[in-house]
Amino acid sequence: MEESHVVKLYGFWPSPYVYRVIWALKLKGIEYEYIEETLSSKSPSLLEYNPVHKNVPVLVHGAKPVAESMLILEYIEETWPDHRNPLLPSDPYERATARFWIDFGQQKGLTFFAFFRSSEEDKEKTARQVLETLKIIEDQALGDKKFFGGNRIGLVDMSFGWLAHWFGIMQETVGVEVLEPANLPRLHRWAMDFKQEPGIKENLPDSKALLAHFKRQRERFASTKEK
Numbered sequence: 001m002e003e004s005h006v007v008k009l010y011g012f013w014p015s016p017y018v019y020r021v022i023w024a025l026k027l028k029g030i031e032y033e034y035i036e037e038t039l040s041s042k043s044p045s046l047l048e049y050n051p052v053h054k055n056v057p058v059l060v061h062g063a064k065p066v067a068e069s070m071l072i073l074e075y076i077e078e079t080w081p082d083h084r085n086p087l088l089p090s091d092p093y094e095r096a097t098a099r100f101w102i103d104f105g106q107q108k109g110l111t112f113f114a115f116f117r118s119s120e121e122d123k124e125k126t127a128r129q130v131l132e133t134l135k136i137i138e139d140q141a142l143g144d145k146k147f148f149g150g151n152r153i154g155l156v157d158m159s160f161g162w163l164a165h166w167f168g169i170m171q172e173t174v175g176v177e178v179l180e181p182a183n184l185p186r187l188h189r190w191a192m193d194f195k196q197e198p199g200i201k202e203n204l205p206d207s208k209a210l211l212a213h214f215k216r217q218r219e220r221f222a223s224t225k226e227k
């Protein structure tokens with residue numbers, strides 16, 4: 001393959017941001033080389049390719065690095081478009097609406113993080129805040145559709161994709177269940193459907209390893225709070 005066409009992905013196995021990129025590359029059938037990073041000792045290449053945020057994922061296309069998972073997905077969609085299976089709607093208004101929900105999910109990141117690192121005393125309170133956010137996503141963004149854009153998965157589904165796998169394990173770590181059929185029947189259905197999609201189901205990190213990773217992280221949060 002010509003050097004200018006080579007695709008590399010710098011990642012970290014438990015990262016849901018990295019998986020967004022993996023899903024998009026797999027769905028498009030794009031070959032790539034995966035480079036696993038150690039976040040406590042980042043490689044010189046990662047620091048060179050992402051000197052501002054110094055985080056993963058970074059996609060390198062030829063010599064051109066692209067950072068920030070959702071921007072990488074937009075880059076992939078524009079560079080390798082498949083007009084029969086677009087990941088964003090072609091109508092400008094629908095596209096703006098899709099980006100609104102992607103942005104909403106990003107803005108609410110701290111709500112989920114607060115839940116994940118909550119103490120025993122405040123975990124129910126943070127769970128209620130997560131439920132409020134998920135209700136908005138279910139009622140306003142998903143509605144009665146199978147996926148956020150209709151019958152096929154697209155960028156909005158991939159941006160919320162972490163809810164379908166990582167969030168369940170996060171709930172298990174905290175010991176509170178929020179995304180369950182009684183509370184959020186349509187969003188729960190969506191999570192089940194999303195996880196079954198070709199390209200997604202074969203590309204999810206191992207649940208047991210992720211649970212152990214999250215438990216270690218939560219213990220670390222608890223010990224730093226006590227000090």
Ligand SMILES: N[C@@H](CCC(=O)N[C@@H](CS)C(=O)NCC(=O)O)C(=O)O
Pocket residue numbers: 012014015016017039053054055056057067068069070
């Ligand atoms: N907004 C970024 C978030 C990426 C991110 O937080 N990556 C984490 C791994 S899950 C990371 O690389 N952390 C290392 C660090 O920030 O030092 C995106 O969507 O790509």
